[in-house]
Amino acid sequence: MSILTQKDFETVIGLEVHLQFSTQTKIFCGCENVFGRQPNTCVCPVCLGLPGTLPVLNKAALDSAIKTALALNCRVNSYIKFDRKNYYYPDLPKGYQISQFDFPIGHQGHLDIAVNGATKRIRIHRAHIEEDAGKLIHDSEEGCSLVDYNRTGTPLMEIVTEPDLRSPQEAYDYLTALKLALQYLEVSDCDMEKGSLRCDANISIRPKGETKLGTKAELKNMNSFKAVKAALEFEEERQFRILVSGGTIVQETRLWNEDKQATYTMRSKEDAHDYRYFPEPDLVPFIVEAAEIEQIRLRLPENPQAKCSRLQKDFGLSDYDATIIVQDQYLADFFEACAKHSTKTKKIANWIIGPLLKELNDRKCSVKDLSLKPEQFVILIEKVENGDVSNLVGKDVLMSLLQDDTQTVDGMISAQGLSQVSDDSFLEAIAEQTLSEHANVVQQIKNGNEGAI
Amino acid sequence: MNWNTYTAHELLDFLKQGKVSAQEIFSSLSSAIKQQDKTIHAYVRTAETADILSDARIPIPISVKDNINIDGWETTCSSHILKNYVAPYDATVVRKLKAAGAPILGHTNMDEFAFGSSTETSCYGPTRNPWDISCVPGGSSGGSAAAVASDEAIWALGSDTGGSIRQPAAFCGVVGLKPTYGRVSRYGLIAFASSLDQIGPLTKDVTDSALLLNIISGHDPLDSTSADIAVPDYTAALVNDCKELTIGIPKEYFIEGISSDVKTAVAQAMNVLKAKGARFIDVSLPHTEYAVSTYYIIAPAEASSNLARFDGVRFGLRVQPAKPRKAAIVDMYEETRNQGFGREAKRRVMLGTYALSSGYYDAYYLRGQKVRTLIRQDFDRVFENCDAILTPTTPTSAFKIGEKLNDPVSMYLSDIFTISANLSGIPAISIPCGISQNGLPIGLQLSAKPFAEEILFRIAYTYEQNTGWHKKRPSLKT
Numbered sequence: 001m002s003i004l005t006q007k008d009f010e011t012v013i014g015l016e017v018h019l020q021f022s023t024q025t026k027i028f029c030g031c032e033n034v035f036g037r038q039p040n041t042c043v044c045p046v047c048l049g050l051p052g053t054l055p056v057l058n059k060a061a062l063d064s065a066i067k068t069a070l071a072l073n074c075r076v077n078s079y080i081k082f083d084r085k086n087y088y089y090p091d092l093p094k095g096y097q098i099s100q101f102d103f104p105i106g107h108q109g110h111l112d113i114a115v116n117g118a119t120k121r122i123r124i125h126r127a128h129i130e131e132d133a134g135k136l137i138h139d140s141e142e143g144c145s146l147v148d149y150n151r152t153g154t155p156l157m158e159i160v161t162e163p164d165l166r167s168p169q170e171a172y173d174y175l176t177a178l179k180l181a182l183q184y185l186e187v188s189d190c191d192m193e194k195g196s197l198r199c200d201a202n203i204s205i206r207p208k209g210e211t212k213l214g215t216k217a218e219l220k221n222m223n224s225f226k227a228v229k230a231a232l233e234f235e236e237e238r239q240f241r242i243l244v245s246g247g248t249i250v251q252e253t254r255l256w257n258e259d260k261q262a263t264y265t266m267r268s269k270e271d272a273h274d275y276r277y278f279p280e281p282d283l284v285p286f287i288v289e290a291a292e293i294e295q296i297r298l299r300l301p302e303n304p305q306a307k308c309s310r311l312q313k314d315f316g317l318s319d320y321d322a323t324i325i326v327q328d329q330y331l332a333d334f335f336e337a338c339a340k341h342s343t344k345t346k347k348i349a350n351w352i353i354g355p356l357l358k359e360l361n362d363r364k365c366s367v368k369d370l371s372l373k374p375e376q377f378v379i380l381i382e383k384v385e386n387g388d389v390s391n392l393v394g395k396d397v398l399m400s401l402l403q404d405d406t407q408t409v410d411g412m413i414s415a416q417g418l419s420q421v422s423d424d425s426f427l428e429a430i431a432e433q434t435l436s437e438h439a440n441v442v443q444q445i446k447n448g449n450e451g452a453i
Numbered sequence: 454m455n456w457n458t459y460t461a462h463e464l465l466d467f468l469k470q471g472k473v474s475a476q477e478i479f480s481s482l483s484s485a486i487k488q489q490d491k492t493i494h495a496y497v498r499t500a501e502t503a504d505i506l507s508d509a510r511i512p513i514p515i516s517v518k519d520n521i522n523i524d525g526w527e528t529t530c531s532s533h534i535l536k537n538y539v540a541p542y543d544a545t546v547v548r549k550l551k552a553a554g555a556p557i558l559g560h561t562n563m564d565e566f567a568f569g570s571s572t573e574t575s576c577y578g579p580t581r582n583p584w585d586i587s588c589v590p591g592g593s594s595g596g597s598a599a600a601v602a603s604d605e606a607i608w609a610l611g612s613d614t615g616g617s618i619r620q621p622a623a624f625c626g627v628v629g630l631k632p633t634y635g636r637v638s639r640y641g642l643i644a645f646a647s648s649l650d651q652i653g654p655l656t657k658d659v660t661d662s663a664l665l666l667n668i669i670s671g672h673d674p675l676d677s678t679s680a681d682i683a684v685p686d687y688t689a690a691l692v693n694d695c696k697e698l699t700i701g702i703p704k705e706y707f708i709e710g711i712s713s714d715v716k717t718a719v720a721q722a723m724n725v726l727k728a729k730g731a732r733f734i735d736v737s738l739p740h741t742e743y744a745v746s747t748y749y750i751i752a753p754a755e756a757s758s759n760l761a762r763f764d765g766v767r768f769g770l771r772v773q774p775a776k777p778r779k780a781a782i783v784d785m786y787e788e789t790r791n792q793g794f795g796r797e798a799k800r801r802v803m804l805g806t807y808a809l810s811s812g813y814y815d816a817y818y819l820r821g822q823k824v825r826t827l828i829r830q831d832f833d834r835v836f837e838n839c840d841a842i843l844t845p846t847t848p849t850s851a852f853k854i855g856e857k858l859n860d861p862v863s864m865y866l867s868d869i870f871t872i873s874a875n876l877s878g879i880p881a882i883s884i885p886c887g888i889s890q891n892g893l894p895i896g897l898q899l900s901a902k903p904f905a906e907e908i909l910f911r912i913a914y915t916y917e918q919n920t921g922w923h924k925k926r927p928s929l930k931t
Contacts, residue, residue, distance in 0.1 A: 045541060045542050048767065049762045049767075050540075050541065050542075050768070051522070051528070051530075051535070051538070051540075051643040051644075051763075052520075052521075052522045052528075052540070052640065052641040052642055052643045052644070053641075054639065054640050054675060054676050054677065056675060056676075056677050057677065084758050086757075086758050086761060088761065088764060088786055090764075090766045090782060093762060093766075093767065094761065094762045095758070095760075095762045095764060096758050096761055145782075147766070274810055274811045276757075276758070276806065276809035276810060276811070276814075277809075277814075278754060278755075278758070278809050278814070278818055281646075281647035281648035281678075281755055282647050282678060283677050283678075284677055284678055
């Protein structure tokens with residue numbers, strides 16, 4: 001018998017992403033939906049689940065959900081129905097979470113990712129809306145747990161893939177593509193550090209050629225895409241070792257430990273909750289008119305993949321340049337605004353990817369936070385291209401433009417005398433004058449002291 | 454003066470005439486409570502003083518069931534688990550009452566979390582029927598009904614999930630209305646079964662019922678299940694005739710087990726209405742026999758989820774057992790709920806949890822919902838041919854305290870005629886229609902299609918104007 005290696009196994013991964021919508025108010029009450037406030041200051045009787053309170057759906061959260069479902073190519077259920085998911089946890093004030101069970105807003109969607117240069121379609125099983133829970137803070141000094149309910153009732157969308165991903169890298173690429181697609185929608189700040197984007201992963205392995213799925217483990221507590229990838233790699237390896245040593249994999253939920261770079265058992269299948277889903281009687285089901293869904297579809301922004309192809313086709317950008325520019329939709333918008341003022345699109349792309357992007361990264365901000373005017377940016381690029389100012393001076397002018405948006409490129413160059421001068425006789429005269437003004441230095445250099453300047 | 458013995462509309466007239474002040478009305482109620490409530494135990498807490506505004510439109514004190522939140526008041530559903538819980542906001546009905554100028558007189562006793570038909574499961578002990586203090590006042594709004602019947606309240610609010618306003622109204626000889634589901638906001642009513650609960654008035658006569666419904670109904674943006682349907686002036690429906698009204702008599706309601714007193718009283722009531730122009734037809738509600746069992750799937754299922762928030766984490770009772778058994782948090786949940794809930798509450802939480810459990814959901818909850826649809830369709834069909842349905846409110850008059858407490862099924866069956874209105878969402882009213890041989894009141898129930906409260910008021914008012922049952926009051930020996 002030959003020795004089995006990891007190559008003889010296929011990894012099967014499905015991801016569950018939780019996305020917080022950045023609506024002004026929470027999903028079922030009027031509390032402000034903000035991150036980072038003092039604990040328990042953005043709460044009211046409704047989101048605290050006080051006796052007698054009732055939920056009222058925030059229309060803006062529903063719109064964000066429909067928008068997201070459409071952007072992920074889902075079929076949208078026009079029948080809007082909520083269900084209760086019952087379980088006890090101190091961060092869940094009502095003892096149930098209002099979620100969607102049999103009629104998720106979106107289902108049967110997909111997102112395309114690039115795998116080894118080819119396009120791979122990752123199917124989306126469902127995307128439903130629900131309310132977020134609060135946050136437990138464990139105080140080890142005091143030996144107690146504290147609960148912050150500010151997050152309770154934040155609108156959340158759970159986006160669940162089919163088990164279509166075949167490696168931790170694919171999972172990482174899917175998450176990257178998903179995040180970008182979501183950022184274009186402007187429904188969420190997609191910030192994993194703030195928890196507005198969270199990811200759980202299901203992973204199993206099976207011998208190559210096998211069609212039945214292996215026993216899966218659900219992985220939780222990954223705080224970055226890198227951590228998702230690392231946890232999946234760890235788990236892939238762990239499951240492989242169990243199988244080759246003749247063991248069986250137990251269906252369980254495992255927690256990723258970032259410090260130890262390993263997963264640990266959280267609960268086994270036997271301890272799994274029976275959520276006792278049933279229709280939420282406090283929210284009456286209703287129909288969203290097809291016309292309304294169509295309206296949302298028409299207002300969808302161009303998705304990053306489409307934009308990337310179009311930038312190449314319409315403006316002659318390379319795949320590399322276009323891919324970088326579409327990583328930030330505002331940068332892509334800025335590029336297109338610039339392209340209206342000049343045909344030198346390749347140069348514009350260079351200036352965006354080069355000095356501008358470097359500056360944005362240094363400042364940790366987006367081009368939308370600056371008031372840089374596309375036409376001024378283009379004028380500057382053309383001046384450099386025409387040799388009116390040097391490359392170095394061009395970059396200085398760019399900095400000044402970013403400092404003070406009331407200035408124009410022309411104004412700044414003439415005021416500071418930054419023009420690049422190409423008149424030989426003028427330049428010779430200046431050289432002569434300088435030499436005569438510093439005759440002693442000239443003499444020193446002639447004597448061999450080259451460090452005299 | 455015994456101002457407390459009058460109806461709200463009489464007192465409003467007296468106020469207008471300057472015969473009485475709002476403060477005097479409040480005081481006469483307070484002294485009645487002081488005198489009698491040791492015996493009746495209708496209240497779990499009362500206001501010491503009344504906030505009465507000089508320009509108040511309706512400064513008639515009102516008593517509300519202990520499951521309706523009053524800002525700054527302990528609101529406990531008569532459950533140990535909520536003792537010392539002070540509500541930080543007003544229920545919408547309370548807000549409306551305050552806006553109308555009605556001072557809140559007190560919180561009335563109830564079955565714990567409204568689980569019961571006798572007000573015996575209250576953590577504060579039972580309320581007694583003013584007509585016979587060895588009998589129950591009915592429930593779960595037994596405190597409200599007994600308060601009105603004993604003149605310890607002018608009028609009161611109750612809540613009705615399966616008959617909890619109408620059954621105690623019948624047992625205590627007062628008028629009790631369960632409005633159409635969605636007519637009155639549930640915001641601030643501590644939920645028992647969200648799809649069945651409805652707040653409604655308990656009053657001394659039909660006029661007060663209409664007056665009170667005027668105040669409390671209407672769409673509430675805080676309650677998605679409240680209907681955005683205009684509220685008519687219900688007092689305009691108080692007309693003394695039943696001309697051109699067709700009333701259906703469902704054969705399924707005249708079953709074995711109805712006492713002869715009740716049968717006779719209902720037959721006499723039909724004659725009164727006939728004389729005022731009503732036409733009677735026989736109708737059939739074929740799924741009636743499944744109503745009680747359907748109710749005892751759906752109501753506990755919703756209750757099991759609604760009561761999950763009473764977990765000791767944020768408010769109310771918290772008990773940490775001395776000896777750890779499981780994880781600390783699980784120990785706390787279990788012991789808090791073990792000590793905080795009474796037997797009937799535990800029974801219903803368990804029933805409901807079971808009905809929703811994986812593997813049983815389809816057989817119980819889902820099937821229950823299907824039967825509920827059939828029951829609703831029964832009423833839809835019947836209301837194509839008649840304007841209202843007339844039945845007894847209960848098969849018998851009030852039973853003895855302790856008689857059914859240890860026999861839950863027999864207790865559940867006392868709501869056999871009232872449950873269908875909750876399952877189908879229709880409005881129903883119980884009015885006094887006689888006194889049994891043992892001296893206890895008998896209730897007549899009228900129901901109509903959704904949002905046809907005006908028809909109920911018209912028939913009930915006509916009946917009242919041509920009989921005197923609503924004027925009968927118990928003679929309290931205290």
